[in-house]
Amino acid sequence: MHRKTVAELAAALRAGEVSSRELTEALLQRIEQLDPQLNSLITVTREQALAAAERADARLQAGDGGPLTGVPLVHKDIFCTAGVTTTCGSRMLAEFVAPYDATVVERLAAAGAVMLGKANMDEFAMGSSNETSYFGPVRNPWDLDAVPGGSSGGSAAAVAACLVPAATATDTGGSIRQPAALTGVCGLKPTYGRVSRYGMIAFASSLDQGGPIARTAEDLALLLGAMAGFDSRDSTSVDRVVPEYTEGLNRSIKGLRVGVPTQFFGPGLADDVRSRIEAALEVLAGEGAELHEVELPNMELALPAYYVIAPAEASSNLARYDGVRYGHRCAEPQGLEDLYKRTRAEGFGEEVKRRVLVGTYALSAGYYDAYYRKAQQIRRLVAEDFQRVLERVDVIAGPTSPTPAFNIGERVDDPVQMYLSDIYTLAVNLAGLPGLSIPAGFSRGRPVGLQLIGGYFEEARLLNVAHKYQQVTDWHRQVPEGFE
């Protein structure tokens, strides 16, 4: 039962082959048994899950359930959950209980999905390996010595290990797609504004976007349909009709124009990843897609621009953690300044401090034009590159990450090396475009992900291409040893 996809579970639940209660109990037991190896979850919400499962069963019996009714999932611990701890992977919020639900949590609960717990993540979503979490690193189910990627490492590892069929996640520079790639699952970062950010703890507000992680493109479509939509409580939410994402999944991709940027295949790309991605492109060509070489000339500037914009916005967003209104507070503060400084020194981990300091510097008097303004100008150049290419092709394809999963500890002392892990994903956030990653094979036993990027609000097309790929490949059906 744990190997079934969301779509398969939806059918089984509606046919009465299994109840949500049985399914929930089975997965909770699986989590208890297997998660100690992975550390993918920070909190398991057993009681709430069983109660939600019973409500879902009642709905299913009354015949008013939707495709997610009774389906178990976990939320990345960046999404606020009323009455349940929301830590954001930080000591600062280790005991924070949110007074309300994030819109994403609310919408999935309304659809009848059953939350089993909160997924581990890099602290405040700052990281590419899930090693910055206050709650310890997550291990990759494909190789317990390897990282699962980050920042949504817990969400990705839990889905890869079949602890849950689906998870929510967030992506500021690749935090959905890169861990999905490194753990052999599917992850979709929607267009900026497609999914509400309300109740999703802010990292870099002009880049942050929530999305789903699951084992098939079809499941991503089901989840996105429930998560997406206008929300007046998020000032950047876009008021636009949510299409029926599952409808076009089977459309033929004959004649589809696929742009392959030369910049995605430059130095730094591991040979194994290159050959897997080239093979994946041939599969698309075999389905009738036309491959076109395209250029994104400002691509290499995306990384430096991102590492100014994201820390700058983070330094501003994280100013709210002051030890006064919620979260950690240092003991016996000697004055207000001491309260702030010691609270933040104790509450934040190294990578968060590093980024807040970089951001503070970039925004400080005299440096704003040289850093933040300059980075925003480059952001426009990067976005315009994509626009030019997307006038000529329907989707852009390439690797999600330049290497397969690296070992735990391998890059922790070298921030710039760690940042390179997101070189193919973060330009997409700068442009605000949708992107997804699907499994495309292995390199020495570690998964490789194919990234697809589309025009604004063209999630349905990405899901269609991904689904067609999954109809003729079975990489997405592989399950790591020990988790079958």
Added chain:
Amino acid sequence: MAIEAAEVKVIAHLARIGIEEEAVAGYARSLSEILGFVEQMSAVDTTGVEPLAHPLDATQRLRPDEVTEPDQRELYQAGAPAVEAGLYLVPRVVE
């Protein structure tokens, strides 16, 4: 772009993050490395390029100036480190 120890202390003060004396050199090194890496932006001529703040170039949506939130002070203060009589407590600011 080399960041000196003294600068690290100024930035840390601006960010209100306490940093131990022995950690200053480490931050100076990693900040220098990161800022050195982002320095490559300066080689690009961006004269006349409008900064992009929002990917869809959208502006803030306005709403009528009406009260929409109910008073939930007790709920919100339930997670505060120190409150008294509905107020957040902080160390004495004015002597």
